[in-house]
Amino acid sequence: MHHTPPIESALLAAMSAQAGPMGARAALVHLRDKGFEVSESTISRLLRELDDRALTASLGKKGRVLTEEGRRAAANLLLDSRRASNFADALNLRDVHDLVDHLAGRRGIEREAARAAALRARPEEVARLHEMVETSGSGRWQERLGFHRSIGEVSHNKQIQAITTTLFDERLDPLEHLLVLIGIKQEALVRWDEEHRAIVAAISARDPDRAEDLMVVHLDGMIRDTELFADGGNAHVIHAVLAEIEST
Ligand SMILES: [Zn+2]
Incomplete structure (x- = not known):
């Protein structure tokens, strides 16, 4: 099974919570707020990877949106993390x-x-x-x-x-x-x-x-x-x- 790095989960979750497209700059600010120490080059590499895997689609200058596949992945990750925290709690x-x-x-x-x-x-x-x-x-x-x-x-x-x-x-x-x-x-x-x-x-x-x-x-x-x-x-x-x- 593909293990999703925490930073990727956080990014997909943020994009899924956002109504419109998300720019690289907003993604950077969001991830730094969440405690990730990321550079601009890391972010653009991460976003390109998500594009390559068809989880995100670029809307040019406006930024990116999740594809249907990306939304599904974000929803699954959310379920996984809930399950993990239920177990940790138990x-x-x-x-x-x-x-x-x-x-x-x-x-x-x-x-x-x-x-x-x-x-x-x-x-x-x-x-x-x-x-x-x-x-x-x-x-x-x-x-x-x-x-x-x-x-x-x-x-x-x-x-x-x-x-x-x-x-x-x-x-x-x-x-x-x-x-x-x-x-x-x-x-x-x-x-x-x-x-x-x-x-x-x-x-x-x-x-x-x-x-x-x-x-x-x-x-x-x-x-x-x-x-x-x-x-x-x-x-x-x-x-x-x-x-x-x-x-x-
Ligand atoms: Zn025993």
Whole structure:
């Protein structure tokens, strides 16, 4: 997919918001207002590129307008950025309630991921999952988002993959530390480890019902552990870690 640079998105958005044609000078002022450090030559090169790609059309001295294709591109970019900010908002966890909701959302997606993985994972992918849970069993096991990310990948379901890659974004790595902390305090790490192995065994046995059930049990357990941890007078610990994540 063509990745649109922010400056190009900003320019297309500005032209789409404007009723008439936009001149190079107005485009320059607008982009500088938006915080882009651009020169006049950069602007004219950018505008020529947009012309070449038939996203804009020149009206001579009056400036340029978006073509129909350009308007479509601008509308899509707007949708993309709304979607991105919706996700960013959802991943901005504030309290125990948000964290439990996050795990419950994961349970809904990941049960389908585990199911699809049992049906679709390639033999070499199953081997990699085995390796992942075996090497982690040597006493230094931690609840790893990596395991969950991998299940999403090997589901070979585009819809699931799109959601899981966003859910397991590296920005959420500090969340893993929080879950490890909860796992240690609730003495749940060994159990989580065993559950990971059992999920891989079910995927390996090509048993979708069992893989799905085990994933639900695994996330139910994590939700319960999180609630018990919070109820045990540790809600402030969760809030402090989440606040730290948000500020990074
Ligand atoms: Zn897990």
